[in-house]
Amino acid sequence: MKASVGIIGMGLMGRMYAKRFSAAGYSVNVCDRPARYEELNTEFADKHNVNVLPNGHLVSRISDWIIYSVEAEMIDSVVAEYGPSTKVGAIVGGQTSCKAPELAAFEKHLPSDVEIVTCHSLHGPGVDPKGQPLVIIKHRASQKSADTVEQILSCLESKVIHLTGEEHDRITADTQAVTHVAFLSMGTAWAANNQFPWEIDRYVGGIENAKINITLRIYSNKWHVYAGLAILNPAAKRQIRQYAESVTELYKLMLGGHREELAQRIRQAGAAVFSKDAKSQDLLLGDDLLDKFSLSKGPKEKRPNNHLSILAIVDCWWKLGIVPYSHMICSTPLFRIWLGVTEYLYRNEALLSEVIDTAINDHSFRSDDLEFTFAARAWSDCVSFGSFDAYRDRFENIQRYFAPRLEDAVRMGNEMIKTIMENTKT
Ligand SMILES: NC(=O)C1=CN([C@@H]2O[C@H](COP(=O)(O)OP(=O)(O)OC[C@H]3O[C@@H](n4cnc5c(N)ncnc54)[C@H](OP(=O)(O)O)[C@@H]3O)[C@@H](O)[C@H]2O)C=CC1
Numbered sequence: 001m002k003a004s005v006g007i008i009g010m011g012l013m014g015r016m017y018a019k020r021f022s023a024a025g026y027s028v029n030v031c032d033r034p035a036r037y038e039e040l041n042t043e044f045a046d047k048h049n050v051n052v053l054p055n056g057h058l059v060s061r062i063s064d065w066i067i068y069s070v071e072a073e074m075i076d077s078v079v080a081e082y083g084p085s086t087k088v089g090a091i092v093g094g095q096t097s098c099k100a101p102e103l104a105a106f107e108k109h110l111p112s113d114v115e116i117v118t119c120h121s122l123h124g125p126g127v128d129p130k131g132q133p134l135v136i137i138k139h140r141a142s143q144k145s146a147d148t149v150e151q152i153l154s155c156l157e158s159k160v161i162h163l164t165g166e167e168h169d170r171i172t173a174d175t176q177a178v179t180h181v182a183f184l185s186m187g188t189a190w191a192a193n194n195q196f197p198w199e200i201d202r203y204v205g206g207i208e209n210a211k212i213n214i215t216l217r218i219y220s221n222k223w224h225v226y227a228g229l230a231i232l233n234p235a236a237k238r239q240i241r242q243y244a245e246s247v248t249e250l251y252k253l254m255l256g257g258h259r260e261e262l263a264q265r266i267r268q269a270g271a272a273v274f275s276k277d278a279k280s281q282d283l284l285l286g287d288d289l290l291d292k293f294s295l296s297k298g299p300k301e302k303r304p305n306n307h308l309s310i311l312a313i314v315d316c317w318w319k320l321g322i323v324p325y326s327h328m329i330c331s332t333p334l335f336r337i338w339l340g341v342t343e344y345l346y347r348n349e350a351l352l353s354e355v356i357d358t359a360i361n362d363h364s365f366r367s368d369d370l371e372f373t374f375a376a377r378a379w380s381d382c383v384s385f386g387s388f389d390a391y392r393d394r395f396e397n398i399q400r401y402f403a404p405r406l407e408d409a410v411r412m413g414n415e416m417i418k419t420i421m422e423n424t425k426t
């Protein structure tokens with residue numbers, strides 16, 4: 001008989017899993033908060049195999065593998081409440097993006113006869129899971145139980161990676177938390193300067209389209225997803241702080257007109273990260289491929305940019321000794337695009353020289369870069385202080401600013417991601 005799956009938290013990811021598992025013939029027991037029982041029951045009334053229950057106790061006592069798919073910030077309290085009701089001998093896992101607090105909650109609150117096999121789909125709920133990375137962590141379980149979980153998850157057709165919780169968090173601090181801070185900071189800077197970048201002449205061309213579409217894609221999502229994976233990840237604070245320091249130091253070199261020092265630092269970082277030995281993944285995403293994904297209405301002429309945000313990520317990887325290619329196993333679509341445009345810039349000597357010239361001679365990006373520098377440091381402080389309220393406040397303010405264009409941007413971003421996935425080996 002097929003194992004039954006329990007899902008606690010029927011938000012975007014929980015629903016995506018419930019639909020896929022039930023379509024694959026598993027019986028799925030689900031719940032959200034008790035107040036949503038009636039609504040959820042009506043919504044899934046005609047879905048065979050999906051059994052809506054009023055709360056997590058009832059899901060836990062009858063399911064063979066229970067997945068907690070709730071906000072990362074709440075994992076401890078939700079597991080504390082429902083964990084003790086877990087069926088004897090069942091397996092428990094979660095979908096939260098950061099595993100340290102999730103595994104700590106399982107160890108603290110689950111009875112000792114319960115096994116722990118957890119997972120993380122490295123993509124958002126709107127992306128087809130087929131071929132996307134899926135991390136499986138066998139934390140406290142027999143091989144037979146780990147195989148059961150892997151068998152259930154195989155209906156997603158994702159690319160399975162086996163890691164420990166600690167390995168997962170260290171890699172995703174880079175592929176997710178630092179990547180997001182770069183884009184969160186771009187959005188913060190544009191909002192602070194009261195501009196929509198697709199409406200002005202400075203942000204024209206494929207790389208700019210990628211920056212704009214990814215930034216708006218992030219701001220179209222729920223704040224807690226980004227807050228949780230940055231604030232709760234033990235490895236993220238240091239990496240994000242380094243990104244903010246790299247931004248600040250490079251910007252000061254630009255302001256001071258220190259061409260030689262700037263060029264030397266950029267090239268040294270580039271040589272370390274994109275060394276001849278570094279195995280390129282054929283990601284290379286240049287202006288040509290990305291040109292058509294613009295939110296702008298009219299044709300505009302491309303202008304050189306100093307790409308401070310991109311220079312800073314390479315500087316950050318160099319300072320931390322990170323080889324981004326080795327993180328491809330935990331790459332999200334956003335990370336692959338980010339690495340793709342970065343690689344494109346650093347493997348194109350003419351473009352890199354243009355970037356250095358622009359950084360020293362062209363002052364038209366100075367006020368955007370000033371705001372970007374403030375923003376990177378402010379996001380870093382916010383993550384370091386561990387303040388969910390401050391994070392939410394900052395995030396939702398900017399989300400409101402971009403609200404009128406988020407729908408268009410998500411549509412454009414989906415098309416962009418689809419084209420890129422078809423054009424790059426992943
Ligand atoms: N969205 C994404 O792109 C991805 C998210 N993740 C992770 O997956 C998890 C879920 O994310 P996502 O689905 O996007 O978030 P959602 O906010 O859409 O879903 C979380 C759901 O859990 C509910 N919930 C909270 N407390 C309880 C409880 N005590 N009992 C039952 N349900 C509860 C929430 O209710 P309420 O809203 O009222 O709090 C909400 O409906 C998060 O940890 C996230 O970090 C992982 C991969 C991708």
Ligand SMILES: O=C(O)C(=O)Cc1ccc(O)cc1
Binds near residue numbers: 121176333334
């Ligand atoms: O691709 C990204 O970085 C996203 O923004 C979507 C996302 C968010 C959280 C996850 O744990 C996994 C994927």
